[in-house]
Amino acid sequence: MIAKDILYDKVYGCLCGLALGDSMGMPTEFMTPEEIRKNFGYVDRLVAPSADHIHKDLGFGMITDDTELTLQIIDEILKFxxxxxxxxxxxxxxxxxQKDVFNKSYLGPSSAKAIKALLAGTAPHQAGKYGAT
Structure with missing residues (x-):
């Protein structure tokens, strides 16, 4: 059995890697490799999203809904x-x-539709059934 402190360090490292990878990838999300090369060259550090990017409202080094939701799931696992x-x-x-996600630029249409359905009481197996992305 793995010691708690070692397990904690491993989980913490995974979450740090997730957040860093998310913030590094955020400015290039939905871009083709060609578009990334044209706009950024080779991305090997944090960069800010361009003014016309879907994440233009997120600043340099910011995380997206991917990391936010992962951290929320971890909180719920610890709680329950x-x-x-x-x-x-x-x-x-x-x-x-908590995050007022419907007023954020990073929530995709399928996620928004599914979350609205969950908030309205739709069964989880039905809430995301007709997503397009």
């Missing part, structure tokens, strides 16, 4: 000491409310 569909739904709903 388990992970199942109910915990996942609670995480998504709590995150949406």
């Amino acid at each position: 000491r388990t992970f199942n569909l109910d915990v996942a739904v609670a995480a998504i709903v709590n995150w949406a409310k």
